[in-house]
Amino acid sequence: MTYRIGSAQGFYGDDVLKALPMIRGGHVDVVCFEALSELTLAILQKDKLANPKRGYTFDVKLIAQKILPEAFARKIPLITNGGGLNPQAAAEMVRETAAAQGLTGLKVAAVSGDDVLARLSDLQAAGEALRHLETGEVLADSANQNFVTANVYLGAAPIVEALHAGADIVITGRVADPCLYLAPLIAHYGWAWDDWDRLAAGIVVGHLLECTGQVVGGNSLGMIAHTDAVGLAALGYPIAHVEADGSFILSKTPDTPGQVTLETVKEQLLYEVHDPSRYITPDVVADFTTLRLQAAGADAVLVAGVTGRSRTDTLKLNLGRLEGFSRELIFTIGWPEAWRKVEQMKAMLGAIFARMPGIARVDYSYLGMNSLYGSLSPLPPDPLEVIVRVMFTADDQDTLKNAVRQIMTTGLSGPAGMSVSGTTVGGEPRYVIGLWPTLIGRERVQPQVEVMTV
Amino acid sequence: MRRLYDLAYGRSGDKGNIVNLSVIARSPEAYQEIKAKLTAARVKAHLGDLVKGDVVRYEMDNIEALNFVCHAALDGGATRSLRIDSLGKSLAGALLYMVWDE
Numbered sequence: 001m002t003y004r005i006g007s008a009q010g011f012y013g014d015d016v017l018k019a020l021p022m023i024r025g026g027h028v029d030v031v032c033f034e035a036l037s038e039l040t041l042a043i044l045q046k047d048k049l050a051n052p053k054r055g056y057t058f059d060v061k062l063i064a065q066k067i068l069p070e071a072f073a074r075k076i077p078l079i080t081n082g083g084g085l086n087p088q089a090a091a092e093m094v095r096e097t098a099a100a101q102g103l104t105g106l107k108v109a110a111v112s113g114d115d116v117l118a119r120l121s122d123l124q125a126a127g128e129a130l131r132h133l134e135t136g137e138v139l140a141d142s143a144n145q146n147f148v149t150a151n152v153y154l155g156a157a158p159i160v161e162a163l164h165a166g167a168d169i170v171i172t173g174r175v176a177d178p179c180l181y182l183a184p185l186i187a188h189y190g191w192a193w194d195d196w197d198r199l200a201a202g203i204v205v206g207h208l209l210e211c212t213g214q215v216v217g218g219n220s221l222g223m224i225a226h227t228d229a230v231g232l233a234a235l236g237y238p239i240a241h242v243e244a245d246g247s248f249i250l251s252k253t254p255d256t257p258g259q260v261t262l263e264t265v266k267e268q269l270l271y272e273v274h275d276p277s278r279y280i281t282p283d284v285v286a287d288f289t290t291l292r293l294q295a296a297g298a299d300a301v302l303v304a305g306v307t308g309r310s311r312t313d314t315l316k317l318n319l320g321r322l323e324g325f326s327r328e329l330i331f332t333i334g335w336p337e338a339w340r341k342v343e344q345m346k347a348m349l350g351a352i353f354a355r356m357p358g359i360a361r362v363d364y365s366y367l368g369m370n371s372l373y374g375s376l377s378p379l380p381p382d383p384l385e386v387i388v389r390v391m392f393t394a395d396d397q398d399t400l401k402n403a404v405r406q407i408m409t410t411g412l413s414g415p416a417g418m419s420v421s422g423t424t425v426g427g428e429p430r431y432v433i434g435l436w437p438t439l440i441g442r443e444r445v446q447p448q449v450e451v452m453t454v
Numbered sequence: 455m456r457r458l459y460d461l462a463y464g465r466s467g468d469k470g471n472i473v474n475l476s477v478i479a480r481s482p483e484a485y486q487e488i489k490a491k492l493t494a495a496r497v498k499a500h501l502g503d504l505v506k507g508d509v510v511r512y513e514m515d516n517i518e519a520l521n522f523v524c525h526a527a528l529d530g531g532a533t534r535s536l537r538i539d540s541l542g543k544s545l546a547g548a549l550l551y552m553v554w555d556e
Contacts, residue, residue: 037532038469038470038531038532038533039532039533042533133470134470134471134472134525134526219465219543221463221464221465221546221547222463222478263463263478266476266478266517266519267463267464267465267476267478268465269517270464270465270467270474270476270478270514270519270521271465271467271476272467272468272469272474273467273474273476273521274469274472274474274510274512274521274523275512275523276512276514276521277512288514289513289514289515289516290516291516291517292516293516293517320533323534326536361536363529363536363537365537365538367538371537371538371539372538372539372544372545372547372548373504373544373547373548373551374502374503374504375502375503375504376500376501376502376504376548376551389538391536393536432533432534433533433534434530434533434534435470435471435531435533435534437470
């Protein structure tokens with residue numbers, strides 16, 4: 001019997017209510033919500049520092065209020081990594097919300113153990129160098145040790161355990177995105193933990209589903225000539241119909257806008273992928289180069305032939321550290337002699353920055369001219385207008401605020417015709433977070449599963 | 455004149471300071487052409503100062519696509535980049551803009 005997985009979230013802030021037509025229509029057996037990006041955890045850390053009961057995505061509240069009652073009534077489990085940095089607090093909030101709605105007997109599971117921020121010293125003392133995956137630098141040798149997040153990408157196992165314990169909703173911290181979707185397949189079909197080809201097939205299911213709209217016609221260059229732009233505002237989110245052998249048909253919520261074609265599937269298959277023959281996940285190394293795609297009717301693509309190899313001895317660990325703050329200002333400059341004015345403005349700003357030693361990085365770009373493609377973009381010789389975007393950073397917010405004040409004092413003293421966008425003057429400094437991706441021994445991480453009953 | 459976009463489409467994806475650019479052929483003939491001629495070195499030269507590090511090419515004959523992994527290509531990555539397109543969402547377009555033949 002085909003098992004059907006719906007995907008209703010691809011990032012923090014996605015429209016999780018897209019789960020409702022899937023559930024009400026009887027189109028799915030489980031719905032997964034993928035909420036975490038590299039940036040999201042750093043955002044959640046700010047919430048958690050302000051209030052220790054926070055640190056999870058607010059979408060979980062919406063899921064508990066609007067979706068969980070309908071899913072529970074139909075015995076459709078929900079799985080989300082929106083627990084972020086505080087899956088236990090999120091689970092407790094869901095339990096309270098469910099109790100207030102009278103959902104007696106509902107089971108909420110929290111999966112934790114991914115957060116190793118408090119263990120960084122111990123792990124290094126135990127021999128983990130935590131070398132940067134891209135630069136090879138040893139963590140202890142890095143000058144900036146201001147780490148605010150450190151989360152291991154967990155695999156499917158703790159979610160499978162929670163589902164076997166009868167969880168109606170599973171709330172996790174950092175679980176590798178596709179493993180959220182692999183887990184219910186393992187729980188349903190009983191795939192073995194060394195059945196590499198099927199595990200890899202489940203990873204491809206998850207990889208294609210985890211970015212919701214991006215596989216049903218959103219962000220599709222390949223189908224741009226056939227895109228119903230009005231429909232983009234109400235795309236139906238994707239559903240995978242998975243067989244016991246791991247083959248599956250990718251489709252979407254029936255009777256909704258969007259399109260599932262060979263083009264949309266190919267685009268998503270390679271999204272955020274490096275070596276497609278070695279897509280490394282906590283549970284299996286998946287090979288995308290053996291699979292076959294075949295059109296299988298309207299908005300349906302068959303995926304078969306995925307293969308996999310044994311999992312690695314290490315897990316990925318991503319650390320985030322505070323590297324200061326950035327500020328953006330946008331200036332407009334018009335003809336005549338626009339380029340001369342731009343050079344004069346840059347010289348003037350440079351003089352202001354030079355007398356403020358706290359200013360670290362400064363970056364100029366010309367919006368509409370070279371801000372996307374850099375040196376690929378030839379600059380016009382005598383433009384009617386130039387929009388100059390200036391980004392600058394400092395360790396502290398006060399330096400940036402002071403810099404903006406000093407720049408604004410030149411309002412009547414700058415180059416001819418210079419003007420500044422008022423909305424950017426009124427803006428606030430933004431956090432600059434540096435990432436430190438690394439690997440950690442699998443044996444050092446013990447996921448925990450807690451189940452509470454309403 | 456043809457650009458690479460006449461032969462292929464694609465999408466970019468960010469992971470840390472690395473961006474991957476998929477190049478998906480519009481036909482079997484186009485795939486043979488880009489597979490033969492679109493080398494990593496050619497991509498690196500085309501992208502210029504957008505990519506500070508190495509470019510590695512992967513082939514996917516099964517879906518007639520190439521994947522280019524560009525290192526040090528996002529000004530530090532989404533969380534610290536000063537670029538207006540900090541996620542590199544537009545960068546696949548930079549590659550597809552390549553002049554293919556005159």
